[in-house]
Amino acid sequence: MEKHIITGKEDLLFEDVVKIYQKNREYFSTCGTEEITREVVEHDLESLPPGISAEQKELSLFLEEDVPMAVVDLIKGFPDAESFYLGLLLVDGEKHAQGYGSTIYSLIEKEMKTEGYKRGQLGVLERNPKAILFWEKMGYQKKDTVYAKVGQENNCAIYVMEKSFE
16 A cells, blocks of 8 residues: 655645545535535645644545555644544545555554554544444544534534544
């Protein structure tokens, strides 16, 4: 599995990222996004939590034998210096339930441990039971519930999940 960091919307592989987004309509409808456009992907590429620099964010495309398999949005040193935040792990919609998500997450976790991070954190929509089950299998546990605007819904429940590596 090869990792390619997307450097911007001009990146030669950016269109492959857009295609993976478009093959995941079920996920995006859960998030309240009906139309998946290039602009949706550009927004994900550029959006950052308050106080986080662009250098901390990594949008990556994972390829297997030059075939795009998944997109990962990761922020290093967030929500604290010893953590990373996984904003998105999106496997090509035609490759679901074939082990790619687990394999790619294992690569990410190994890389983050090597870089000295002590825990990973992520958010999962309460109404996305498949994702909750997946992350629990990866060793994440629900830590908190927050409410935020997601798509057109103003008060959407999101589980904050965390995994400690210590």
